[in-house]
Amino acid sequence: MVDTRVEGGDGGIRTFPFPVELSVGGVGMQIGPMGSTDHTWHVDEAPLERVHRIDFHVVMLFSRGPVRHMIDFTEYEAGAGDLLWIRPGQVHRFSRAGDYRGTVLTMQPGFLPRATVEATGLYRYDLPPLLHPDEAQLTALRSxxxxxxxxxxxxTTLPLSLHTAVLRHSLTAFLLRLAHLAASSAEAARQQADTTFTLFRDAVEKGFATNHSVSAYADQLGYSRRTLVRAVRAATGQTPKGFIDRRVILEAKRLLAHTDMPIGRVGAAVGFPDAANFSKFFHQHTEMTPAAFRAELR
Known part of the structure; x- marks a missing residue:
């Protein structure tokens, strides 16, 4: 059993400290099953379904799923064979506790030496908390x-000092594997985001004159709207809608500057059959009317 109790703290987000006194031998880590009948994650009336903060590391390896878990205000859905890695200072919230099955590891900051902390990326908050190991990776992590x-x-086999040393070595071996998985997952996600954005950019280039809908592009490319938002934001710092609008405005400016097309036809050429709607859209994004923009250039 792993028991992470919280003491004190009224109002605001409660902080769950690492319970050294409840770990075997008083060492700075715990490991055991999730979902056992005698398992508790709180004290008194502190429900885990509320947002709370931890000051230690938690790694959960799930044997069943799906389970939804909030970390730093983002919802993650973990299935069998997935891992969640929650780092000190992060806020999180459990869904119904009975749904959690698998193994949970908790570790107190300071239990491992600095060199190991750096090698394992224990404080790489940029790495994804939800990890999906492949079959070989999962087998190694489980082992x-x-x-x-x-x-x-x-x-009983070793005195406490040697027992603790062996635990540190075994924990390091596990964390090195976990850190490699987290880093490679982050790189794969970055590459996927790059690919997703490239496909979106190309689709917008072909379709911006008639299609201004983010959902339509997402459907066309086979991505969820959320995936598209993340990819475009990572690549450009903009929303997909913002990216589309900028491309439409750029084309409108080109046509206004380099052709003598009537403003109504310019609007129609970039997807606005109604001239008034085009003028309103153009003014919102440039603080100028199409006519004023054209006049300024001539």
């Missing part, structure tokens, strides 16, 4: 976690 649990529960 390392099982070995760590055996060492944690074996308090």
């Amino acid at each position: 390392a976690l099982a070995q760590l649990q055996r060492e944690y529960e074996d308090t």
